[in-house]
């Protein structure tokens with residue numbers, strides 16, 4: 001197979017040099033298009049970042065002026081990616097895909113440990129898949145965060161959900177973190193392999209065939225999604241909904257799945273279709289990226305001895321941590 005780099009979001013491909021005003025205009029245009037496209041209260045997920053409040057109020061719709069003020073203010077943001085902790089089907093070695101399986105006790109512990117590792121990194125918005133294992137991971141991780149804000153899931157499935165979920169205190173909103181759930185970040189649909197034991201599937205179909213289903217880029221398992229198909233929806237969502245938040249300086253955490261995150265990492269790290277095949281993500285280990293001047297720079301996983309290095313990378317992160325230290329003294 002010829003290694004190639006798929007272009008999911010051609011108008012947003014990042015320049016390796018300083019973000020030119022030309023590109024910046026495109027990116028703002030994109031954000032505005034995304035605002036235009038969004039209808040009704042779906043708008044709140046994107047424009048939450050445009051207002052200076054922490055949780056989008058599903059009723060209020062901040063003006064474009066708020067948006068452009070906010071755009072001018074920030075040029076650096078953190079992006080944390082976490083694959084969910086171990087699920088009950090990971091433990092049983094079953095293909096899981098779109099089946100909505102909760103965490104094991106070990107998975108709960110992994111999520112809490114992940115939270116400790118990122119407890120000094122700012123989080124303004126959280127995106128999770130619509131599956132409980134990713135949502136549990138995000139929520140458990142945030143119980144450890146030093147900022148001590150409350151993650152609140154936004155419900156925009158219908159008018160009543162939006163209206164009934166309103167918050168009437170500005171102060172309480174400031175102490176909250178909006179959590180957007182999106183099916184596009186779900187694990188890839190594993191088709192007729194869902195619920196099958198991985199080892200038994202190898203015994204039945206052979207190691208090579210199963211490896212092809214699990215790790216090839218564009219060969220789907222029977223009636224399921226290939227990584228390419230999963231990337232199409234996950235990366236498009238990332239470009240349309242999450243990247244605009246980073247552009248305006250919002251620090252974002254994404255809790256998702258092995259394959260939806262592999263496809264997003266492929267986009268962030270500009271991996272080829274060949275390189276992504278060997279990319280494996282452990283459960284519950286957070287990865288940190290810094291988004292600056294239109295580029296994503298991978299800082300690795302802020303764990304153990306590397307933690308000091310992670311904070312040393314940017315002045316903004318160091319300042320944030322110092323502020324947290326001062327507040328807790």
Ligand SMILES: O=C(O)[C@@H](CO)OP(=O)(O)O
Pocket residue numbers: 090094095096097098187190214258259
């Ligand atoms: O079963 C699944 O849904 C995934 C992730 O656990 O498995 P794989 O590692 O084969 O992509």
